[in-house]
Amino acid sequence: MATRPSAPAWLDVPVDANALAAGVWPDSAARDDDGRLVIAGVDAAELAARFGTPLYVTDEAQVRARAGRVLDAFGSAFAAVGASVAVYYAGKAFLSTEVARWVAEAGLNIDVCTGGELAVALAAGIDPARLGFHGNNKSIAEIERAVSVGVGTIVIDSRIEIDRVADAAARAGRVQAVRLRVNSGVHAHTHDFLATAHEDQKFGVPLDDAADLVATIRDRAELRFLGMHCHIGSQIFDAGGFAESASRLIAVHAELLTDGDVPELNLGGGFGIAYTAADEPTPIEQIAAGMAEAVGAACASHGIPVPRIAIEPGRYIVGPAGITLYEVGTVKPVEVDGGVRTYVSVDGGMSDNARPALYGADYTARIASRVTDAAPTLVRVAGKHCESGDIVVDADYLPGDVRPGDLLAVAATGAYCWSLASNYNHLGRPAVVAVRDGAARIIVRGETEADLLSRDAGIPLPTPAGTDALEGAR
Numbered sequence: 394m395a396t397r398p399s400a401p402a403w404l405d406v407p408v409d410a411n412a413l414a415a416g417v418w419p420d421s422a423a424r425d426d427d428g429r430l431v432i433a434g435v436d437a438a439e440l441a442a443r444f445g446t447p448l449y450v451t452d453e454a455q456v457r458a459r460a461g462r463v464l465d466a467f468g469s470a471f472a473a474v475g476a477s478v479a480v481y482y483a484g485k486a487f488l489s490t491e492v493a494r495w496v497a498e499a500g501l502n503i504d505v506c507t508g509g510e511l512a513v514a515l516a517a518g519i520d521p522a523r524l525g526f527h528g529n530n531k532s533i534a535e536i537e538r539a540v541s542v543g544v545g546t547i548v549i550d551s552r553i554e555i556d557r558v559a560d561a562a563a564r565a566g567r568v569q570a571v572r573l574r575v576n577s578g579v580h581a582h583t584h585d586f587l588a589t590a591h592e593d594q595k596f597g598v599p600l601d602d603a604a605d606l607v608a609t610i611r612d613r614a615e616l617r618f619l620g621m622h623c624h625i626g627s628q629i630f631d632a633g634g635f636a637e638s639a640s641r642l643i644a645v646h647a648e649l650l651t652d653g654d655v656p657e658l659n660l661g662g663g664f665g666i667a668y669t670a671a672d673e674p675t676p677i678e679q680i681a682a683g684m685a686e687a688v689g690a691a692c693a694s695h696g697i698p699v700p701r702i703a704i705e706p707g708r709y710i711v712g713p714a715g716i717t718l719y720e721v722g723t724v725k726p727v728e729v730d731g732g733v734r735t736y737v738s739v740d741g742g743m744s745d746n747a748r749p750a751l752y753g754a755d756y757t758a759r760i761a762s763r764v765t766d767a768a769p770t771l772v773r774v775a776g777k778h779c780e781s782g783d784i785v786v787d788a789d790y791l792p793g794d795v796r797p798g799d800l801l802a803v804a805a806t807g808a809y810c811w812s813l814a815s816n817y818n819h820l821g822r823p824a825v826v827a828v829r830d831g832a833a834r835i836i837v838r839g840e841t842e843a844d845l846l847s848r849d850a851g852i853p854l855p856t857p858a859g860t861d862a863l864e865g866a867r
């Protein structure tokens with residue numbers, strides 16, 4: 394076995410480098426009799442042969458189940474303190490019309506934050522009343538469209554937006570329900586949270602300004618104030634930050650009640666998932682219970698009823714259900730720190746998963762096309778882009794005989810991979826395939842070379858009408 398040059402402290406040498414860690418891989422992931430990876434009864438090698446690589450694969454039943462699990466977890470936790478819960482799926486994690494329908498059928502609403510996300514949700518046939526519209530810089534056109542199609546709620550993110558939304562509602566002859574995004578001063582990341590008086594960030598308004606802004610909202614007859622909204626971060630592993638934030642919000646919520654209705658409190662998303670076997674997110678039921686307890690206690694201490702609660706998970710719903718399949722192209726031992734690091738290069742990279750480059754995110758890789766007894770060796774899975782930071786998996790152990798032609802699977806790529814995908818180096822963005830009950834179908838087509846060339850204005854469009862049509866198209 395190779396030595397461990399620069400292996401991170403959290404990464405253990407696995408007993409079996411073919412093993413699929415529970416909680417990291419989709420629940421349905423298994424090896425068949427030939428050692429091939431199977432997801433929801435579908436052979437990964439067959440998927441690669443049929444649809445090509447790189448390929449995003451998502452386990453439909455697991456997305457649906459996770460949506461249902463969040464609804465149940467929060468529904469029962471908050472029922473214990475006398476409140477109901479609305480769950481909004483944060484579409485930024487991964488939105489296509491199919492996914493929008495899956496989560497809606499599971500009883501979730503959907504949060505969108507651009508006109509594009511709104512368009513997908515509408516194209517999916519989601520009742521606009523079940524949509525929440527976010528964003529720190531919605532354009533006037535986006536606001537007008539959201540109001541006119543009857544979006545359920547708009548989250549006001551700045552003083553300027555109060556008039557923008559109210560004016561759009563006035564023009565449309567509607568009363569628009571709104572939330573106000575505030576910063577609770579609590580910022581959480583994975584294991585710990587930081588609590589400050591004011592956050593230095595672009596989203597929302599300081600909690601101290603909420604009373605004044607809510608009074609301004611209430612002065613506009615075209616707006617109906619629902620409550621405050623707060624999102625404290627993403628990939629959070631326990632309830633502590635949410636609980637702290639909720640109790641700060643409830644103190645202000647109680648003040649707001651003295652001047653009118655405040656039926657709701659939106660506590661945002663951010664529930665973490667496992668990307669590697671070292672990640673141990675608290676089960677969602679415990680997080681929900683911790684949040685409900687904090688909200689219940691804060692409301693009791695202010696002598697107010699517990700408002701209806703809304704939450705907005707994204708990653709939690711879709712992240713663990715997704716994997717990405719790649720083909721190994723080259724394997725290259727590189728001497729580092731007196732040892733050897735094996736670079737395994739695949740046919741995708743930072744264009745289909747920007748998270749390692751953007752956030753230093755860790756992932757888990759396994760050979761999908763076979764199992765082998767070869768001793769585990771430390772690898773770095775790299776992409777094919779012209780950039781040294783083009784890393785797919787910074788560190789993991791694979792069987793030492795990993796070789797060109799192997800199919801490689803990377804776990805937990807269901808959230809913020811397709812959403813953040815790019816065409817860097819003119820790679821087409823991969824297709825997304827949904828697997829369920831032994832069957833696979835494309836839910837987002839992959840981009841072809843023709844797609845890549847189609848927007849290049851230097852290439853004449855294939856039209857007999859010639860230049861005039863060309864000009865019109867551009």
Ligand code: LLP
Nearest residue numbers: 483624627628662663664705706707708809
């Ligand atoms: N609600 C609001 C207002 C948000 O801004 C976000 C995420 C969510 C809900 C959903 O958060 P989730 O449950 O998915 O953690 N690209 C980054 C994550 C950015 C999150 C942005 N906002 C990543 O890949 O880690």
